Amino acid sequence: MSSQVKGRTATVKDREIASEQRYVDLAYARLEEMRAEAQAMIREGYRQSLAGTKSSLVDRDAMVHQAAMRAKALDVADDGLVFGRLDLAPGTAAPGTSAPETAATPSTRGEVRYIGRIGVRTPDHDSLVIDWRAPAAEDFYRATPEDPRGVIRRRVLHSRGHTVVDLEDDLLDPSAADDLTVIGDGAFLASLARTREGAMRDIVATIQREQDEVIRAPADGTVLVRGAPGTGKTAVALHRVAYLLFRHRRRFGSRGVLVVGPNRRFTAYIERVLPSLGEGSATLRSLGDLVDGVAGTVHDSPELARLKGAEAMTRVLRRAVTDQAPGAPDELRVVHKGVVVRLDRARLDKIRNEVHRRSRGSVNTARARAAEALLDALWAAFSDLGGPEAAAASAEGDLGLWNALLAADGLEALDDSGGTGGAAPAAGGSNGGGDAMRAGFLARVREQREFTDFLVSWWPIRRPLDVLRSLGDAGRLRRAAGRDLDRDAVRLLADAWSRALSSDASPSGTSPSGTPVLSYQDIALLDEIDALLGPPPRPSRRRRAAAEDDPFVVDGVNILTGEEAADETWQPEMQELTSSIERLERSRRVDDGVVEERPEYAHIVVDEAQDLSPMQWRMLGRRGRQASWTVVEDPAQSAWEDLGSAREAMEQALGGTGGGGSRNGRSRRGGRSRKPSPRRARHEYELTTNYRNSTEIAAVASRVLALALPGARPARAVRESGIDPVVRVLPERDHEEAARAAVTELLERVEGTIGLIVPIGDPAVRERLAAGFPERVQVLDVLEAKGLEFDAAVIVAPETVAAQSPRGLRVLYVAVSRATQHLTVLTADPGWHDTLTAG
Numbered sequence: 107m108s109s110q111v112k113g114r115t116a117t118v119k120d121r122e123i124a125s126e127q128r129y130v131d132l133a134y135a136r137l138e139e140m141r142a143e144a145q146a147m148i149r150e151g152y153r154q155s156l157a158g159t160k161s162s163l164v165d166r167d168a169m170v171h172q173a174a175m176r177a178k179a180l181d182v183a184d185d186g187l188v189f190g191r192l193d194l195a196p197g198t199a200a201p202g203t204s205a206p207e208t209a210a211t212p213s214t215r216g217e218v219r220y221i222g223r224i225g226v227r228t229p230d231h232d233s234l235v236i237d238w239r240a241p242a243a244e245d246f247y248r249a250t251p252e253d254p255r256g257v258i259r260r261r262v263l264h265s266r267g268h269t270v271v272d273l274e275d276d277l278l279d280p281s282a283a284d285d286l287t288v289i290g291d292g293a294f295l296a297s298l299a300r301t302r303e304g305a306m307r308d309i310v311a312t313i314q315r316e317q318d319e320v321i322r323a324p325a326d327g328t329v330l331v332r333g334a335p336g337t338g339k340t341a342v343a344l345h346r347v348a349y350l351l352f353r354h355r356r357r358f359g360s361r362g363v364l365v366v367g368p369n370r371r372f373t374a375y376i377e378r379v380l381p382s383l384g385e386g387s388a389t390l391r392s393l394g395d396l397v398d399g400v401a402g403t404v405h406d407s408p409e410l411a412r413l414k415g416a417e418a419m420t421r422v423l424r425r426a427v428t429d430q431a432p433g434a435p436d437e438l439r440v441v442h443k444g445v446v447v448r449l450d451r452a453r454l455d456k457i458r459n460e461v462h463r464r465s466r467g468s469v470n471t472a473r474a475r476a477a478e479a480l481l482d483a484l485w486a487a488f489s490d491l492g493g494p495e496a497a498a499a500s501a502e503g504d505l506g507l508w509n510a511l512l513a514a515d516g517l518e519a520l521d522d523s524g525g526t527g528g529a530a531p532a533a534g535g536s537n538g539g540g541d542a543m544r545a546g547f548l549a550r551v552r553e554q555r556e557f558t559d560f561l562v563s564w565w566p567i568r569r570p571l572d573v574l575r576s577l578g579d580a581g582r583l584r585r586a587a588g589r590d591l592d593r594d595a596v597r598l599l600a601d602a603w604s605r606a607l608s609s610d611a612s613p614s615g616t617s618p619s620g621t622p623v624l625s626y627q628d629i630a631l632l633d634e635i636d637a638l639l640g641p642p643p644r645p646s647r648r649r650r651a652a653a654e655d656d657p658f659v660v661d662g663v664n665i666l667t668g669e670e671a672a673d674e675t676w677q678p679e680m681q682e683l684t685s686s687i688e689r690l691e692r693s694r695r696v697d698d699g700v701v702e703e704r705p706e707y708a709h710i711v712v713d714e715a716q717d718l719s720p721m722q723w724r725m726l727g728r729r730g731r732q733a734s735w736t737v738v739e740d741p742a743q744s745a746w747e748d749l750g751s752a753r754e755a756m757e758q759a760l761g762g763t764g765g766g767g768s769r770n771g772r773s774r775r776g777g778r779s780r781k782p783s784p785r786r787a788r789h790e791y792e793l794t795t796n797y798r799n800s801t802e803i804a805a806v807a808s809r810v811l812a813l814a815l816p817g818a819r820p821a822r823a824v825r826e827s828g829i830d831p832v833v834r835v836l837p838e839r840d841h842e843e844a845a846r847a848a849v850t851e852l853l854e855r856v857e858g859t860i861g862l863i864v865p866i867g868d869p870a871v872r873e874r875l876a877a878g879f880p881e882r883v884q885v886l887d888v889l890e891a892k893g894l895e896f897d898a899a900v901i902v903a904p905e906t907v908a909a910q911s912p913r914g915l916r917v918l919y920v921a922v923s924r925a926t927q928h929l930t931v932l933t934a935d936p937g938w939h940d941t942l943t944a945g
């Protein structure tokens with residue numbers, strides 16, 4: 107029989123702790139040696155570099171890199187290196203995994219495995235500590251009394267730094283336990299009740315079986331994880347990243363892993379988890395930070411978000427980028443040989459449409475094609491005016507000039523008859539003389555400043571932000587809207603964009619520095635526009651001579667491509683900028699934050715996925731066309747109204763057929779759709795235990811859930827706190843004062859974080875509410891509270907939250923499920939008091 111001592115005799119426990127401490131000391135001593143080895147390797151790498159040969163430099167880089175990575179990985183183990191121990195039944199030992207014998211592991215027993223943050227081996231390669239992600243550690247998380255997997259006892263070691271301070275055992279197979287000591291005082295549950303410090307921590311020592319199954323799920327295809335609030339979806343997704351990077355380092359390490367969360371508060375909240383697991387290589391971004399150079403930081407009103415996020419915006423934006431650019435001239439006029447040649451607005455529109463039709467997306471790179479089309483049209487107009495005949499008539503006197511022009515273009519010179527090589531002179535015909543005449547005309551026109559200036563303003567290199575800004579003009583947005591937006595929608599959107607983006611926007615629309623205030627949904631639209639516009643101009647390596655010969659290079663910028671003709675000697679200040687538009691264009695490249703190369707990832711984790719709009723899914727799809735995915739969501743918490751269309755967009759993104767263009771030319775451009783690829787493997791999981799809320803708070807949340815999504819099953823909360831939630835009814839005018847009073851009281855009662863969660867509204871109210879409180883108090887609106895958790899939460903006006911949008915009840919469900927210990931609700935509506943307290 108095992109000696110059950112749950113919380114009974116301190117001496118037995120102390121002896122066990124002391125025994126484990128000896129083992130932990132052994133592991134740390136070896137860790138020190140490994141660290142010294144890594145440092146020695148770095149030094150050796152640098153020593154080799156003194157040899158100076160090319161290959162030794164390469165070797166050195168590889169060696170130093172490897173050793174530095176190793177040293178970094180070893181550093182993360184400084185805190186809580188060993189956190190688990192498994193005692194297996196005799197006969198279940200696997201080679202190389204058994205811990206060397208210590209006082210705690212008499213040889214008469216089965217294998218003992220120690221589990222830790224990283225793997226530690228003796229110099230003879232015996233395992234001292236098994237990395238938690240290794241297959242041999244799986245039993246630590248998976249074994250249950252129903253399915254012990256050969257494990258008799260699972261022990262969790264709680265440490266502070268290098269010191270073991272507590273133990274907790276699970277006896278999984280009592281019949282085999284014999285003389286094994288079992289210690290337990292609910293340390294796991296106690297750990298759930300711990301004070302929250304404002305940043306999420308790793309759960310590596312206490313991952314539960316259903317969570318471990320998600321973490322170790324197959325690396326291919328999509329892993330879709332559902333679960334109610336507090337079931338550990340975020341924690342599990344992050345541990346899965348660490349697992350994937352450990353087990354498939356080459357595949358995921360080189361092409362990268364992207365973790366996407368709803369907002370910056372959330373990414374700040376989770377940012378420490380992966381580094382604490384020794385993984386610094388994953389990219390963590392909020393939905394507002396996925397496009398370089400711009401940032402979405404505010405939530406749109408539900409109505410605006412619905413419009414901006416809808417798939418219909420793809421069509422609206424396509425029309426917007428192919429519409430005439432703002433400020434574009436309505437007429438092109440060039441003079442050649444005394445003949446005035448004009449293209450009017452109707453003709454220009456036709457040319458523009460034709461170029462867009464033929465270039466299919468990639469608006470910016472189509473400028474060269476536009477120039478050719480204009481020149482063709484000018485030649486046709488010149489011919490219609492009888493220009494070639496006039497030119498031929500005057501050719502005799504002009505022959506020298508013509509030939510100089512033609513020679514500059516590498517064309518054959520005209521002879522006395524106006525033809526080449528004895529061909530008959532022709533006026534606009536298709537024979538050699540006509541072609542030469544045409545070539546001469548084109549060469550001459552191309553050089554005219556009127557033509558190049560026109561081209562720059564008629565087909566400017568456009569930036570995503572310019573295009574979005576242009577839609578602040580209601581007339582322009584109406585043109586782009588087609589049948590996809592009704593009049594009210596056009597008004598609402600144009601109004602929002604003109605306030606937030608126009609250069610002379612009112613202070614409420616722009617930040618104090620004058621930079622635009624973009625919403626989360628705007629970022630997805632900018633990414634869509636970017637895909638439609640095509641790659642931004644990149645500096646070319648063109649040589650000066652080539653640039654000088656090129657009539658389309660004006661002041662060092664190729665006006666067809668927008669590229670700078672890189673030239674070491676070219677000094678912008680030495681050249682007079684003759685066109686203010688060019689100057690503007692040049693500066694915009696910097697000011698507007700050109701969207702840089704869009705990165706693609708090998709794996710994408712999407713947290714709070716239930717809130718993504720179709721446009722946001724398209725944005726993610728463009729970043730993961732070859733990726734495998736981990737998608738984490740709770741439909742009951744969704745603020746998004748049209749879940750059906752969001753699902754469709756999600757499927758497109760996950761199937762690798764998500765919308766939009768590509769940067770590298772390897773795949774489709776500008777939103778053209780490609781044949782859907784075969785469906786990827788899908789692994790679905792549900793998490794069922796709520797580790798966040800006390801049972802008392804979970805009960806309140808489940809009452810809101812019953813209203814928000816009748817029939818939905820709440821998760822099972824496991825920790826009773828004995829602290830009842832408080833619901834106070836008082837007039838709305840007293841809410842602010844009562845909220846501050848509630849926070850003040852909670853500051854006395856809890857050591858950790860307090861969230862004061864208010865309806866979406868004026869930021870000034872939030873500032874007022876927060877005034878004077880310490881940092882551990884966060885005042886946020888309900889949408890900002892997504893994914894976060896606090897020791898105590900105060901929810902103001904549930905009635906307002908519920909009424910603010912068609913999905914208001916689900917948003918309220920999010921709010922009431924944030925707290926671990928204390929929940930206070932302030933309402934003006936006695937009905938809500940009854941609902942939340944069930945009486």
Ligand SMILES: Nc1ncnc2c1ncn2[C@@H]1O[C@H](COP(=O)(O)OP(=O)(O)OP(=O)(O)O)[C@@H](O)[C@H]1O
Nearest residue numbers: 309312313314335336337338339340341797798893
């Ligand atoms: N196995 C575990 N051991 C200890 N703590 C855990 C465990 N699983 C989850 N937790 C804790 O429970 C809390 C909730 O986890 P998490 O935020 O990942 O839940 P979630 O399902 O993403 O919630 P939400 O849907 O509200 O965003 C966190 O503090 C997390 O550390």
